[in-house]
Amino acid sequence: MTNLIIELSKYLMIFLFACYTFLCFTALNRKRSEKRQKRMLKKQTKLIFLIHLNAFVVIFGVQRSLDVLKAYVMQAALLCCILIIYKYIYRCASRLIVNNMCMLLAVGFIILYRLDPDKAVRQYQITVAASVITLLVPFIIRKLHFLNKLAWIYAAAGILPLLAVAVLGKFSNGAKLSFTVAGIAVQPSEFVKIIFVFFVASMLYQATSYPQVIKATVVAALYVLILVVSKDLGAALIFFITYLIMLYVAARNPFYLVGGLACGSVASVAAYKLFHHVQVRVLAWKDPLSVIDNEGYQVSQSLFAIGTGGWFGMGLYQGMPKKIPVVEEDFVFAAVSEELGGIFAICLIMVCASCYLMFLNIAMQIHDPFYKLVALGLGTVYGFQVFLTVGGVIKFIPSTGVTLPLVSYGGSSLLSTFIIFAIIQGLYIVREDEEVSDERKSGRNRREGKKKGRSKIFKGRKTGK
Numbered sequence: 001m002t003n004l005i006i007e008l009s010k011y012l013m014i015f016l017f018a019c020y021t022f023l024c025f026t027a028l029n030r031k032r033s034e035k036r037q038k039r040m041l042k043k044q045t046k047l048i049f050l051i052h053l054n055a056f057v058v059i060f061g062v063q064r065s066l067d068v069l070k071a072y073v074m075q076a077a078l079l080c081c082i083l084i085i086y087k088y089i090y091r092c093a094s095r096l097i098v099n100n101m102c103m104l105l106a107v108g109f110i111i112l113y114r115l116d117p118d119k120a121v122r123q124y125q126i127t128v129a130a131s132v133i134t135l136l137v138p139f140i141i142r143k144l145h146f147l148n149k150l151a152w153i154y155a156a157a158g159i160l161p162l163l164a165v166a167v168l169g170k171f172s173n174g175a176k177l178s179f180t181v182a183g184i185a186v187q188p189s190e191f192v193k194i195i196f197v198f199f200v201a202s203m204l205y206q207a208t209s210y211p212q213v214i215k216a217t218v219v220a221a222l223y224v225l226i227l228v229v230s231k232d233l234g235a236a237l238i239f240f241i242t243y244l245i246m247l248y249v250a251a252r253n254p255f256y257l258v259g260g261l262a263c264g265s266v267a268s269v270a271a272y273k274l275f276h277h278v279q280v281r282v283l284a285w286k287d288p289l290s291v292i293d294n295e296g297y298q299v300s301q302s303l304f305a306i307g308t309g310g311w312f313g314m315g316l317y318q319g320m321p322k323k324i325p326v327v328e329e330d331f332v333f334a335a336v337s338e339e340l341g342g343i344f345a346i347c348l349i350m351v352c353a354s355c356y357l358m359f360l361n362i363a364m365q366i367h368d369p370f371y372k373l374v375a376l377g378l379g380t381v382y383g384f385q386v387f388l389t390v391g392g393v394i395k396f397i398p399s400t401g402v403t404l405p406l407v408s409y410g411g412s413s414l415l416s417t418f419i420i421f422a423i424i425q426g427l428y429i430v431r432e433d434e435e436v437s438d439e440r441k442s443g444r445n446r447r448e449g450k451k452k453g454r455s456k457i458f459k460g461r462k463t464g465k
Helices: 002-026 034-063 066-088 095-115 117-133 137-143 151-168 189-206 210-229 233-251 254-274 276-286 297-309 332-340 342-365 369-393 411-463
Strands: 170-172 175-181 184-186
Touching (some): 002 034, 034 095, 095 117, 151 175, 151 189, 151 210, 189 233, 189 369, 210 233, 233 369, 276 297, 297 332, 297 369, 342 369, 342 411, 369 411
Antiparallel strands (some): 170 175, 175 184
16 A cells, blocks of 8 residues: 555656646746736645645655654644745745745755655754744845945955865865864855855956956955865865856956866866866766776766656655765755656756746846846856756766755755845845836836926917917
């Protein structure tokens, strides 16, 4: 009976997630009526809870434990609270971004509880803390109007934590990633990437002249070099690409883009020559089966898992995702592909792409140049991190050891992604404020135009013209 439930459940989850993904992209069309948009977003909300419930029915059927029911109720209550907070406290917030965030969290809760219930519980606790911590972030973004003047404060606030990791950090998989504070492991690069975006946006907002670009590039290079010294090359790559895209968009100079890509190519070759763990990852990427007993074991197991799952997946608890090392963090996408299926995994990528498109949409439509660059930078950070994670799992690129935002296990990654989404919500609200202001101005101009027209008619009548 349990096997029948698992088999039916996987097809139902694929269907529900495909419907959710379809609504993601139809909701992006702002030409639809407001009532229709709200109906689609309400359907998305229902689908989130149906997918979550469906998965936990299977988990309960396998584990037969009251802890599963407790976990389900607590997780569903948390998702409900997040949706209610943004519905009633931030009425102008983007409902699509909130729904996508909750959907990704739900998928993360499901797959982590299947892999390791203890880690799923810790992920839940971190999510609660992150929700509380970031509650005021949209309000701060909306109300503080001096954030574009703090460039050098951002520079110091970002560089100092990275230096601390380079000096005091502990090695993990060949790189210095984190240090421990009060028994809690903190990975500063996850938060510094947000500060880095604000630094670059502030510098390029002030000017895009050549001397200003040189200053910004020197400081940005310092960020990247510290990460390289710490051997955190995945984060260094995210910083580099983010800076390059922000610089190109702000300055609109193709020379910066071409020159940056050339420098990046040289730096990649140098990193391969200098760092042994980079050589290991490149070797595992080129031909993992030839070194399956050592360097290629993780990538090989990931490919086996994806291939075994096929389009429709094995079903929860029917695969062997635990054979993949560090599966809860770096390779969670492989676990999703194996047990929930390739179609489900593609839908997951499409939901992430929907978030990225929303970030870019805000960047294009917001008037303030500083906030425009911030939205672009945060969107690049998020989108490129998803690309690095999924690309490494499917052997499209060498593995870089970065997590899948909101789905993978990891406190620093989860909290930093919450902050990014909260900032984006603040920028979305700022954009809505700008639209209201524009409508008022246009209405005022129309009224003044009518008054002038009436006064001309009145004057013409008095003069007999």
